[in-house]
Amino acid sequence: MIKAARMMLTCHWSARRIQRYLDADPSAPLEPQDIRRLEAHLAVCEKCRGAEQELRQINAALSRWTVRTMPDPNSVEHVQEFLDRLTGGTTHDGT
Numbered sequence: 011m012i013k014a015a016r017m018m019l020t021c022h023w024s025a026r027r028i029q030r031y032l033d034a035d036p037s038a039p040l041e042p043q044d045i046r047r048l049e050a051h052l053a054v055c056e057k058c059r060g061a062e063q064e065l066r067q068i069n070a071a072l073s074r075w076t077v078r079t080m081p082d083p084n085s086v087e088h089v090q091e092f093l094d095r096l097t098g099g100t101t102h103d104g105t
């Protein structure tokens with residue numbers, strides 16, 4: 011029970027960082043220990059691995075579409091909806 015709750019919290023924690031992890035945005039880099047924690051979670055969590063795969067595909071699509079333009083707002087919204095769906099109803103952030 012407690013273990014499951016911790017897993018869900020970690021899924022929520024991971025979901026909020028996968029995008030940054032994949033972007034490797036130099037203006038908002040993940041801490042090395044966060045990357046380690048995220049990778050450790052991805053190694054054991056099928057749900058977040060699926061999320062990472064889906065976000066990789068979205069990112070690849072976005073990068074093809076946005077060579078010269080701003081990101082398509084619909085695509086950005088899709089990413090946000092996807093993250094909301096991933097974390098929706100399973101989180102108790104406590105903050």
Ligand SMILES: [Zn+2]
Pocket residue numbers: 017020021022024051055056057058059
């Ligand atoms: Zn997870």
